[in-house]
Amino acid sequence: GQxxxxxxxxxxxxxxxxxxxxxxxxxxxxxxxxxQQHAGEAPTFLSYNVLDGLEEKGRFSSxxxxxxxxxxxxxxxxQMKDSASYLCAVKTGGFKTIFGAGTRLFVKA
Amino acid sequence: xAMVIQNPRYQVTQFxxxxxxxxxxxxxxxxxxxxxxxxxxxxxxxxxxxxxDFNNEADTPDNFQSRRPNTSFCxxxxxxxxxxxxxxxxxxxxxxxGKNIQYFGAGTRLSVL
Numbered sequence: 001g002q003x004x005x006x007x008x009x010x011x012x013x014x015x016x017x018x019x020x021x022x023x024x025x026x027x028x029x030x031x032x033x034x035x036q037q038h039a040g041e042a043p044t045f046l047s048y049n050v051l052d053g054l055e056e057k058g059r060f061s062s063x064x065x066x067x068x069x070x071x072x073x074x075x076x077x078x079q080m081k082d083s084a085s086y087l088c089a090v091k092t093g094g095f096k097t098i099f100g101a102g103t104r105l106f107v108k109a
Numbered sequence: 110x111a112m113v114i115q116n117p118r119y120q121v122t123q124f125x126x127x128x129x130x131x132x133x134x135x136x137x138x139x140x141x142x143x144x145x146x147x148x149x150x151x152x153x154x155x156x157x158x159x160x161x162d163f164n165n166e167a168d169t170p171d172n173f174q175s176r177r178p179n180t181s182f183c184x185x186x187x188x189x190x191x192x193x194x195x196x197x198x199x200x201x202x203x204x205x206x207g208k209n210i211q212y213f214g215a216g217t218r219l220s221v222l
Contacts, residue, residue, distance in 0.1 A: 002152070031208065042113075042199060042213035043152070050208075087151070092207060095140050095159060099151040 004025045004100035011106045012078055020073045020103045021090030030091040034062050034073045037085045037102065038067075046086075047073065058070050083107045112136050114177045115200050115214035122190050123222050130185040130217045132200030140203040140210065141183045143175060158183060159205075185217075195221045 002024045012018040029049040035043035043080040049055055049064035049071060060096070074088055085102035092098055113134045122128040132141065140159050144152035156165045158177045172194070174186040187194055197218050201211040 005196070008149075033210070040197075040216075042215050043211075043212045044213070048208045048210065095142075095147075095157055095164070095203065096154065097211065101149065101151045102148075103127075 001097050002092065004088055004098055006086075006100045006103045008101070008108070009104045011108060012075075014078055014080060014107055014109050016078050017074065017076050018078060018086075018105065020075075020086050020105065022071045022073070022100060024069050024071070024088070024098075024100075026090050026091050026092045026098060028093035029066060030093055032062075032064055032071050033089040033097070034060075034071075034089070035087040035089060035099075037087055039084070043087055076084060078107050080107050080109070113200060113202055113212050114190050115198075115212035115217050117217060118215060119220075120220060121220045122187075124192065125189045128187050128190055128219065130187075130200075131197050132162050132183045132185075132214055133181050134202045135144070135181070135213075136204070136212060137180060138202035138204045138212070139180075140205065141177060142199075142201040142203070143173075143183070143185050144201065145194075145196045146199055152199055155185070183189075190219070190221045192221050195219055198219040 007023045033044040037043040047062035059076045087102045088100040142157040143155045146152040155169045164215045197216045199216045200214040
């Protein structure tokens, strides 16, 4: 079967660093995405990894280990506006992408 | 400027009354998707189009149909909505080159009374 696991909720403090983990078991792998979704809004693209290693983009970094079926999203210098759900998604093949249920991040002052 | 536009943002229908949700895009992407997302759950793929080729997920109920009359527009028809169909419906587009990033519309929240 296809499975993507991420923690349901996390809480962190403004200005801190938080790491959101994702593990996946899928029938195919053609890349891993992280999307941010604010409550009641559409997901927006944050990052993409297809090779092992770290991709850095401003305050956001994403890491991938294909052999371990593992990724994380690292958010630095947290801001209140970062309070949102973060969805891990795997492109499995063709045009199909499987999404995780998302991690709800609460940033407190 | 919005690139993937969904109308309406909120839709209320009655049990069993057909409803159509619409999506348009200005990105000229070949691929368009419809997802169903219930509260605190992952978006669930219902179907996708690659140009005019329609691809239905095996577990998408027959109650859900789709039309794509041209590159820019795609419609989701729910023939006989049930209470369990109340959800956010997300449309997304994707080009066939590059990283295959999906661009989502703001969604239509469907309520069934």
